[in-house]
Amino acid sequence: MFLGSISRPIASIRGVGSKAEAMLQKAGITTVAGLLRRYPRDWEDRNQYVPLARFSLNSRACTTVTVIDQQWIGFGRMRTLKLIVRDETAKAALLCFKQNFLEKKFVPGSRWFISGKFYHKNGEIQSSAFDYEALGGDGGGSKSFGKILPVYPLSGDLTQKMLRKLVENALEQFVNGETVEDEIPGSIAAREGFLSKRDAIRAIHFPLSMEELEKARRSLIYTEFFYLEIMIGKRALERKGAAADVRPSSAAGGTLSALQQRLIERLSFELTRGQREAITEINADMSGPYPMARLLQGDVGSGKTLVAFLACLKTIEEGGQAVLMAPTELLARQHAENAARLLEPLGVRPAFLTGNVSSQGRRELLKRLAGGEVDLAVGTHALFSAGVEYRALNLVVVDEQHRFGVTQRSRIMAKGRMPDLLMMSATPIPRSLAFTVFGDLEVSSIRDMPPGRKPVKTHLASQSSEKRVYDFVRRELAAGRQAYFVYPLIGDDENTGDSGLKNAVSMAERLAAEIFPEFSTALLHSRVDEEEKRRIMESFRRGETRILVATSVVEVGVDVPNASCMVIEHAERFGLSALHQLRGRVGRGSEQAYCFLMYSEQAKHGNEGQLNFRGSLTEEGKQRLRVMLENSDGFVIAEEDLKLRGPGQIAGIEQSGYLKLGLADPVRDIRELIKAREDAFAILQQDPGLLLPDHRVISRLMEEAPPFEEVNL
Numbered sequence: 191m192f193l194g195s196i197s198r199p200i201a202s203i204r205g206v207g208s209k210a211e212a213m214l215q216k217a218g219i220t221t222v223a224g225l226l227r228r229y230p231r232d233w234e235d236r237n238q239y240v241p242l243a244r245f246s247l248n249s250r251a252c253t254t255v256t257v258i259d260q261q262w263i264g265f266g267r268m269r270t271l272k273l274i275v276r277d278e279t280a281k282a283a284l285l286c287f288k289q290n291f292l293e294k295k296f297v298p299g300s301r302w303f304i305s306g307k308f309y310h311k312n313g314e315i316q317s318s319a320f321d322y323e324a325l326g327g328d329g330g331g332s333k334s335f336g337k338i339l340p341v342y343p344l345s346g347d348l349t350q351k352m353l354r355k356l357v358e359n360a361l362e363q364f365v366n367g368e369t370v371e372d373e374i375p376g377s378i379a380a381r382e383g384f385l386s387k388r389d390a391i392r393a394i395h396f397p398l399s400m401e402e403l404e405k406a407r408r409s410l411i412y413t414e415f416f417y418l419e420i421m422i423g424k425r426a427l428e429r430k431g432a433a434a435d436v437r438p439s440s441a442a443g444g445t446l447s448a449l450q451q452r453l454i455e456r457l458s459f460e461l462t463r464g465q466r467e468a469i470t471e472i473n474a475d476m477s478g479p480y481p482m483a484r485l486l487q488g489d490v491g492s493g494k495t496l497v498a499f500l501a502c503l504k505t506i507e508e509g510g511q512a513v514l515m516a517p518t519e520l521l522a523r524q525h526a527e528n529a530a531r532l533l534e535p536l537g538v539r540p541a542f543l544t545g546n547v548s549s550q551g552r553r554e555l556l557k558r559l560a561g562g563e564v565d566l567a568v569g570t571h572a573l574f575s576a577g578v579e580y581r582a583l584n585l586v587v588v589d590e591q592h593r594f595g596v597t598q599r600s601r602i603m604a605k606g607r608m609p610d611l612l613m614m615s616a617t618p619i620p621r622s623l624a625f626t627v628f629g630d631l632e633v634s635s636i637r638d639m640p641p642g643r644k645p646v647k648t649h650l651a652s653q654s655s656e657k658r659v660y661d662f663v664r665r666e667l668a669a670g671r672q673a674y675f676v677y678p679l680i681g682d683d684e685n686t687g688d689s690g691l692k693n694a695v696s697m698a699e700r701l702a703a704e705i706f707p708e709f710s711t712a713l714l715h716s717r718v719d720e721e722e723k724r725r726i727m728e729s730f731r732r733g734e735t736r737i738l739v740a741t742s743v744v745e746v747g748v749d750v751p752n753a754s755c756m757v758i759e760h761a762e763r764f765g766l767s768a769l770h771q772l773r774g775r776v777g778r779g780s781e782q783a784y785c786f787l788m789y790s791e792q793a794k795h796g797n798e799g800q801l802n803f804r805g806s807l808t809e810e811g812k813q814r815l816r817v818m819l820e821n822s823d824g825f826v827i828a829e830e831d832l833k834l835r836g837p838g839q840i841a842g843i844e845q846s847g848y849l850k851l852g853l854a855d856p857v858r859d860i861r862e863l864i865k866a867r868e869d870a871f872a873i874l875q876q877d878p879g880l881l882l883p884d885h886r887v888i889s890r891l892m893e894e895a896p897p898f899e900e901v902n903l
């Protein structure tokens with residue numbers, strides 16, 4: 191029997207009465223297996239004798255003591271028992287807050303095992319949080335000392351003592367003497383020296399040594415990853431299997447198609463190496479028998495759009511339609527304009543579709559889409575709304591894919607018949623996520639930039655030195671450049687409780703009237719209507735507007751090479767990927783560009799630039815600014831982001847099984863993850879049906895005790 195199949199109710203564990211049952215159920219534990227998979231969050235090594243004189247700050251002492259005196263501190267209801275004890279090395283005071291009943295137990299002369307957190311105070315060694323157990327007459331036979339104890343995550347009224355006891359009982363009744371089956375193919379377990387499942391589950395709760403604990407963790411972590419990757423791999427196989435009879439594979443593999451050649455010849459620049467490699471990989475995928483599922487990642491400004499257009503050309507050339515979907519209307523419009531400029535001369539018929547196209551024009555457009563008179567549809571999520579039909583949608587390109595949910599992606603996919611999928615992102619996906627959440631995607635990475643780009647110079651400044659920043663920007667403007675000013679809020683009405691926060695509306699007025707009266711200023715945020723937005727962007731792009739005051743709507747995709755300054759006020763309020771994207775709006779031309787991250791602080795201000803923050807900055811806020819200052823590589827920033835925020839905040843995670851892992855942490859345990867992935871994929875490749883004797887355990891486990899039931903990859 192697999193561990194996961196021990197579905198007996200918790201009530202069948204010795205010691206679980208109706209009260210304990212209710213408490214466990216409240217904590218989400220209903221079965222024996224559920225309890226055994228409630229892994230400790232830490233372990234307390236009571237094997238290690240740490241005498242009183244040698245406890246170190248924040249660590250514990252674990253020793254045997256003799257009670258030498260009982261004293262009392264405080265008065266009335268605050269009266270508290272203070273026990274004076276000693277071991278071979280020192281004396282200490284145990285403060286028994288709310289435990290005055292210990293007076294009866296800890297009589298002078300009695301001896302105890304003690305484990306607790308100690309500190310120095312008033313010339314004494316003290317503890318007010320300690321565990322104890324009577325030292326048996328013969329000095330041995332302790333229940334909780336001389337071993338390594340699990341420390342469980344608690345909730346509700348659950349206590350460590352209770353969980354320890356119940357887990358111990360559960361192990362005794364259902365695991366120790368029983369046949370708990372191993373879950374990993376024997377050849378892998380032998381290669382890695384894993385513990386048997388039975389030993390591993392016992393040792394993760396009650397390890398006999400720290401070495402055994404480490405072995406148990408390794409075995410269980412690998413197992414979690416292995417099954418996650420098996421699921422991902424099977425998913426990819428199914429997709430390919432379903433596709434094999436739908437798609438003929440076309441001949442020309444990685445080589446450029448005729449239309450692609452023609453576009454490249456018309457460009458005034460050469461493709462970068464990253465772009466060339468990406469299009470080669472994409473072409474190979476698109477010629478293959480299975481639909482492409484590829485993620486194209488590359489830093490802001492690395493030229494992903496062009497790669498997307500090249501991909502579209504191949505589809506169009508073969509008689510299909512392509513869509514290019516962007517998260518904002520602004521960005522969609524920019525793409526549409528580029529498509530018109532670059533692709534129309536090649537005979538491509540592009541169209542632009544957003545929610546705002548008037549009903550008359552819309553009906554006309556839908557007819558052309560359904561009739562196959564449009565080759566490339568560029569737009570927002572309106573591209574997959576009801577009523578939009580395509581004659582032969584063969585390629586879906588999703589720009590800034592992290593802005594779209596999984597459901598949106600599948601809705602656009604459903605408009606075609608197994609279309610190729612190309613997702614693009616300037617927020618690179620950390621490897622740990624690429625292997626889990628996006629586990630069945632192929633990845634192309636553009637790691638170089640078009641030549642001539644200089645890295646953006648990033649500076650930190652406190653809000654109180656805004657004048658120096660504004661003066662700097664004025665010089666840039668005077669030299670003919672343009673600038674962005676970005677704020678976390680649109681207007682005053684949003685200013686709920688955050689007094690003192692600058693907002694876009696009032697700063698637009700102040701910048702125009704007081705600070706830069708000699709330059710033209712415009713204001714852009716999500717409440718500006720689309721037509722107005724378009725006019726503003728157009729004017730900024732032509733250089734008629736010199737200063738664009740905005741919220742994070744300019745975050746994605748907008749491309750104005752003459753802009754050289756990005757000023758982000760209250761920068762600590764923005765997430766890392768937003769900051770990185772915003773900074774990427776400048777430095778797109780050949781001039782040196784600058785990014786100012788301005789942070790708020792309280793009256794007393796630190797040495798600006800020295801990373802000496804004061805006041806309202808949270809630790810995480812500081813960390814983010816530090817990361818921005820020290821890194822320009824989006825790949826590194828994405829990893830840092832994941833470390834700071836944890837995976838829970840990242841789109842698509844919930845559906846992925848990532849959070850259903852128990853012990854394993856894809857970021858921390860990336861090496862195990864890679865190993866498990868390689869093993870799982872190799873097995874699926876060699877034996878897709880999982881029929882070989884050594885692999886049968888995999889299909890049986892997936893059937894009898896699926897590890898990720900509700901996962902939707």
Ligand code: ADP
Nearest residue numbers: 459460461462490491492493494495496640749
């Ligand atoms: P992103 O990857 O951020 O979407 P874009 O596709 O918007 O980047 O490209 C940024 C700018 O770089 C555009 O103005 C584009 O025309 C230009 N560009 C793209 N590829 C090259 C290249 N190989 N050489 C020079 N400029 C390029």
Ligand code: MG
Nearest residue numbers: 494495589747
């Ligand atoms: Mg882009």
